[in-house]
Amino acid sequence: MSRAEARLAELAGRFGLTEDTVVAGRRLLELWATDELASTRVTDEVEAVDQHLADSWVALELDVVRDARRAADLGTGAGIPALPLAVALPDLRMALVESVGRRTVFLERAIEECGLGGRTEIVAERAEGWPEGIGVHDLITSRALATLDVVLEYSAPLLQLGGVAVAWKGALSDEERRGGHRAAEALGLEITDEIVVEPFVGARDRRLVVARKVAETPERFPRREGMAKKKPLGAAPR
Numbered sequence: 001m002s003r004a005e006a007r008l009a010e011l012a013g014r015f016g017l018t019e020d021t022v023v024a025g026r027r028l029l030e031l032w033a034t035d036e037l038a039s040t041r042v043t044d045e046v047e048a049v050d051q052h053l054a055d056s057w058v059a060l061e062l063d064v065v066r067d068a069r070r071a072a073d074l075g076t077g078a079g080i081p082a083l084p085l086a087v088a089l090p091d092l093r094m095a096l097v098e099s100v101g102r103r104t105v106f107l108e109r110a111i112e113e114c115g116l117g118g119r120t121e122i123v124a125e126r127a128e129g130w131p132e133g134i135g136v137h138d139l140i141t142s143r144a145l146a147t148l149d150v151v152l153e154y155s156a157p158l159l160q161l162g163g164v165a166v167a168w169k170g171a172l173s174d175e176e177r178r179g180g181h182r183a184a185e186a187l188g189l190e191i192t193d194e195i196v197v198e199p200f201v202g203a204r205d206r207r208l209v210v211a212r213k214v215a216e217t218p219e220r221f222p223r224r225e226g227m228a229k230k231k232p233l234g235a236a237p238r
């Protein structure tokens with residue numbers, strides 16, 4: 001058994017993955033390693049198991065992720081964490097939101113190869129420019145997308161009341177954390193958890209930030225494209 005296969009077996013035991021999920025995970029590893037349109041620089045197979053699969057599947061430890069039925073992954077890139085979550089959760093409908101055209105070609109191929117076509121779609125838009133997605137999701141995910149306040153602004157309009165945004169983040173500065181809370185208040189969200197996780201041995205400074213939609217997001221959101229970063233809600237008041 002190779003080191004990568006051994007790591008997959010460990011993950012299957014840790015997260016209660018089915019054999020079908022493990023098989024799909026292997027196929028994703030092959031695609032990330034061989035497809036020139038896959039937007040990832042991780043080429044070592046063992047590192048890919050850790051950085052792509054384990055880092056995505058660690059969210060299965062959260063009930064709000066396991067129980068979700070309709071999700072969208074913002075700025076999905078190579079389909080992380082969207083594709084690993086989709087293969088692990090057969091009852092989940094997942095939208096992969098990615099505005100870069102060449103990346104969507106890879107995503108289409110990966111969806112077909114993993115048999116996800118019936119419940120997975122590609123949205124070739126920015127999160128702010130997707131009116132059909134507003135208010136219909138119980139889970140929004142994002143990994144290394146932007147500062148916390150910006151991520152929450154992208155996420156809030158797409159959530160139904162009671163839904164949650166889960167942001168994959170590294171170490172948070174006090175400034176980013178405060179900015180996230182300021183943005184959440186303006187958006188009808190409440191940051192309920194900041195969970196330090198260890199998806200694989202040696203992982204550093206990884207956390208999942210969970211924000212629940214507790215009130216309707218004001219009608220002025222989403223703002224036009226680019227405004228979330230240009231005039232962030234989390235900026236400290238002067």
